[in-house]
């Protein structure tokens with residue numbers, strides 16, 4: 001089945017890398033609408049807190065989260081190997097500001113390296129972390145092409161900056177228009193189909 005069809009009938013397996021303020025609510029939204037979701041985080045303590053229902057967050061309903069974890073709709077792991085079985089990989093790792101107020105992209109570099117090891121034909125990769133213009137093309141594109149995969153045909157690549165304001169109940173995730181930039185028209189089509197399942201308004205733009 002094509003990725004587009006799997007997105008439309010909600011059978012695509014979605015992985016979210018980094019289950020913090022941004023990644024966890026997003027993962028929960030996808031699981032709530034029926035997608036199988038795998039949450040990947042390098043912090044075992046964070047995974048344990050989520051798994052045991054001990055997480056306190058104003059952006060995630062604790063009962064919903066524990067139902068999704070216990071019925072297997074939302075699987076949690078620290079292993080990047082799970083990426084091999086995913087159709088969509090969304091990167092929400094931190095990019096703290098350095099002393100000179102520039103984003104530190106070391107977690108994006110680690111994530112990119114991990115993803116490339118398990119990359120499969122047909123997958124969609126979306127970067128959500130806040131970063132410099134150019135990160136998607138400069139960090140992800142060369143590694144993908146070096147594996148002999150053609151972006152837009154074999155693999156889909158996009159950037160969609162997260163704009164959530166954690167704790168703001170007036171603008172929950174679903175109501176924040178989702179800006180999406182992609183490497184090609186086909187990539188844009190795939191990423192639009194993905195976010196349209198959980199977000200009210202998707203705003204495609206001309207580039208990443």
Ligand SMILES: NC(=O)c1ccc[n+]([C@@H]2O[C@H](COP(=O)([O-])OP(=O)(O)OC[C@H]3O[C@@H](n4cnc5c(N)ncnc54)[C@H](O)[C@@H]3O)[C@@H](O)[C@H]2O)c1
Pocket residue numbers: 017018019020021022023040041042043046092093094095096107108110111128129130131162163164165166
């Ligand atoms: N929090 C906000 O208000 C907000 C709003 C918009 C955008 N953003 C951006 O979203 C991104 C994520 O921010 P956040 O606030 O969710 O961060 P966070 O610190 O709350 O969570 C990040 C999670 O990623 C995990 N992580 C770190 N390196 C990893 C790796 N290599 N692989 C897998 N998991 C990894 C951490 O253990 C942590 O649980 C950042 O780029 C941030 O600038 C944040």
